Amino acid sequence: MALLSTFKRLLKGILVPAGFLAVSGYFVWHAVHGERGLMARDKRQADIVAARAELTRSESERDAMERRVAGLRGDRLDRDQLEERARSLLNMVGRDEVIVPYGPERRLY
Secondary structure, eight states: OHHHHHHHHHHHHHHHHHHHHHHHHHHHHHHHHSTTSHHHHHHHHHHHHHHHHHHHHHHHHHHHHHHHHHHTSSTTOOHHHHHHHHHHHHTOOOTTOOOOOOOGGGOOO
16 A cells, blocks of 8 residues: 555656656747747748849849830930840841850840
């Protein structure tokens, strides 16, 4: 009988801390691996860096297009740019001109 009461007392003394450790372990695991944990935060930071790089590239591309369009406006028409655009659309060149082909990744416009 004494052994049984000692076992019950020991079990009660271990049960509460073990339960606390189990609950704490559950929350710690989710704090690291969960949907909003530390690993997910690192992935979100990497996604933000990639999105900012894409934004910078898109803005520079947009600025280049705006500069080219500004050269084709009627109030300050850039004749060289207009001639270049017309020749590329019509696929025509002059007799004394040299053609330098560019790859698709190095397009001028």
